[in-house]
Amino acid sequence: MTYAVRSATVRFGDTLALDDVSLEVEPGSVVAVVGGDGAGKTTLLRSLVGKVQLEQGQVEAPSSQQIGYLPATAGSWPSLTVAQNMDFVGGIYGLSGQALVSRRDELLGRASLLNAADRLASQLSGGMRRKLGFSMAMLHDPPLLVLDEPSTGVDPVSRVDLWRLVSEAAAAGAAVVMSTTYLDEAERAASLLALDGGRMLASGTLQDVLASFEGAIASTAIPHRGEWAWRRGRGYHEFWSTAAEIPLDGAAVIPDLEDVVIALSLLRGRHRELAS
Amino acid sequence: MRAMIVKEFRELRRDKRTLAMLIAMPLLLLVIFGYAANFQVLTVKAAVVGPQATEFAASLPSSFFDVSVIKPSDNQGDAKQLLQDNKVDVALVTGQKPVVALVDGSNLFASQATVSVLNKAGDKVSSQIMYNPELKTSWVMVPAIIGLILTFIGTIVTSIGLVRERETGTLEQLAVMPIKPSTVILGKISPYFLVASIDMIIITALGMLLFGVPFNGNLFVFAFGAGLFLFVVLGLGVFISTISQTSGQAIQTAFMFLLPQILLSGMIFPLDAMAAGVRWIGYLLPLTYFTMISQGVMLRGASLASLWLPFLMLTIMAVVVFTGATLRFRRDLAPGRRRHHVTAVSEPAAGPTGIEARSGL
Numbered sequence: 001m002t003y004a005v006r007s008a009t010v011r012f013g014d015t016l017a018l019d020d021v022s023l024e025v026e027p028g029s030v031v032a033v034v035g036g037d038g039a040g041k042t043t044l045l046r047s048l049v050g051k052v053q054l055e056q057g058q059v060e061a062p063s064s065q066q067i068g069y070l071p072a073t074a075g076s077w078p079s080l081t082v083a084q085n086m087d088f089v090g091g092i093y094g095l096s097g098q099a100l101v102s103r104r105d106e107l108l109g110r111a112s113l114l115n116a117a118d119r120l121a122s123q124l125s126g127g128m129r130r131k132l133g134f135s136m137a138m139l140h141d142p143p144l145l146v147l148d149e150p151s152t153g154v155d156p157v158s159r160v161d162l163w164r165l166v167s168e169a170a171a172a173g174a175a176v177v178m179s180t181t182y183l184d185e186a187e188r189a190a191s192l193l194a195l196d197g198g199r200m201l202a203s204g205t206l207q208d209v210l211a212s213f214e215g216a217i218a219s220t221a222i223p224h225r226g227e228w229a230w231r232r233g234r235g236y237h238e239f240w241s242t243a244a245e246i247p248l249d250g251a252a253v254i255p256d257l258e259d260v261v262i263a264l265s266l267l268r269g270r271h272r273e274l275a276s
Numbered sequence: 277m278r279a280m281i282v283k284e285f286r287e288l289r290r291d292k293r294t295l296a297m298l299i300a301m302p303l304l305l306l307v308i309f310g311y312a313a314n315f316q317v318l319t320v321k322a323a324v325v326g327p328q329a330t331e332f333a334a335s336l337p338s339s340f341f342d343v344s345v346i347k348p349s350d351n352q353g354d355a356k357q358l359l360q361d362n363k364v365d366v367a368l369v370t371g372q373k374p375v376v377a378l379v380d381g382s383n384l385f386a387s388q389a390t391v392s393v394l395n396k397a398g399d400k401v402s403s404q405i406m407y408n409p410e411l412k413t414s415w416v417m418v419p420a421i422i423g424l425i426l427t428f429i430g431t432i433v434t435s436i437g438l439v440r441e442r443e444t445g446t447l448e449q450l451a452v453m454p455i456k457p458s459t460v461i462l463g464k465i466s467p468y469f470l471v472a473s474i475d476m477i478i479i480t481a482l483g484m485l486l487f488g489v490p491f492n493g494n495l496f497v498f499a500f501g502a503g504l505f506l507f508v509v510l511g512l513g514v515f516i517s518t519i520s521q522t523s524g525q526a527i528q529t530a531f532m533f534l535l536p537q538i539l540l541s542g543m544i545f546p547l548d549a550m551a552a553g554v555r556w557i558g559y560l561l562p563l564t565y566f567t568m569i570s571q572g573v574m575l576r577g578a579s580l581a582s583l584w585l586p587f588l589m590l591t592i593m594a595v596v597v598f599t600g601a602t603l604r605f606r607r608d609l610a611p612g613r614r615r616h617h618v619t620a621v622s623e624p625a626a627g628p629t630g631i632e633a634r635s636g637l
Binding site for chain 2: 049050051063064065067069071072073074075076077078089092093
């Protein structure tokens, strides 16, 4: 069963939050939605879970009973303990008794939170809170799991843990859609969707996105055109329309996802300027 | 220093609620205290019964006694009934010497003024204060304070409880879960309803124990009135939560609702003594009607039938406030369903649900 948002347009007042954006996710796979602040990631995820109404377009998603959702905010009730948070969500989804206890302990065990079961959510570290939020979203074993920036603000070790949990969920058959600002996370997903200003910059597998990139990236110590360059390591990377345009002091590099997303964002910004 | 002052002014300019409190509140307090802060009752509603009712009513100073009932055929029992039903503040029973003046002590300031005027008549009139013979302030205040405590829990505590969900972002999570907005609201307010009810029982019992406040009426009538009133104030709490983003804002707004109730409900200043311009505000406040019920039941032993007006007003308020607040809360919880026309096509349980929307549909 494929879940999707097709040609979605969302407007908040005068602001066009999403403009003809599409997303598709298969069971057993992870789709990463990447983009900077205000790119439209959260709006797209909220559209998928039915929280935002589309001006145009179509959403194909299961009922709320079959969706697990981790919002970008806390994701848990701070004045409840870890176990109480799980029990509350279990109650909402109709889980009770031994079935709830088994499932709860299994998920808390996987998230290394079993020893913290009696701690208040407000007393957990940021990473532990996100893992709790993930476990709560997974409690009812939903076929569609929607995670809004699960790893933002989380320490590197907890990020690894979270990715393991996400991978396990996908391996168990869940269709996972997650937004992230980390491009290395997006590279690990089965497919990705890059957004900028509510529009699609690129979509598909990592290989598709890299292969469809038109232009050339040069590594240089001093950029020739500041508006087309960005820092990478100790030097800069600079976008050129073709490899032939790269100056002699620049060295052509094989673009990675970060290069492609930044270059496409710059191109889109230039198009917008020209249009206005 | 300059930067700090400029920053503070900029923040203040954007904080409309604090700005309103700074500018509107002093004006409001000035107007309210100017026109409402008056303990002096200038006229009282009176009834005259007994064989010489007509003649005696004509002899009463009309500037003070607003005689609305003159019934020569009625007796002392009928007069007491008029007082119990709160139709008059004083009932004068003729046909005996001296004339007996039955004064409603549950209306403290009116009764004090009435006794003062009647004392001038010397031994022609014998005053008998009903329901609060020693004219104790605590007897009148305790029933009103029960309402104030319910208002406090209903508005401030409930609104904070709901706003906290918004502050922590868990409201968004609830919105995605398979739980109806009405279930969320009922689940949220039920504990407050229970806590407020327990508080009410404790305060009532303590009031009776410490101050000797009587409970002359029917417990069920009192409980029914308190339940209705709780629905109104809980509805206000839900409403406040829908117009507040933070706990601080909720507290600020709740106080804006609470302060007029304290000042204009007749709890402190008698409604009859207020200027007509502010008195009508008092008649829009739920605490005004709960105080009528609590004082009526506890002190006068008033029946449900005689309290039909405050019960009707609280019922209307409960329906209007609770429905309005619930609809606003639902809108917060399910914004998509509010703003747009959605065609949701349910498919078999295991299958997906298609949600489609087209512009202009």
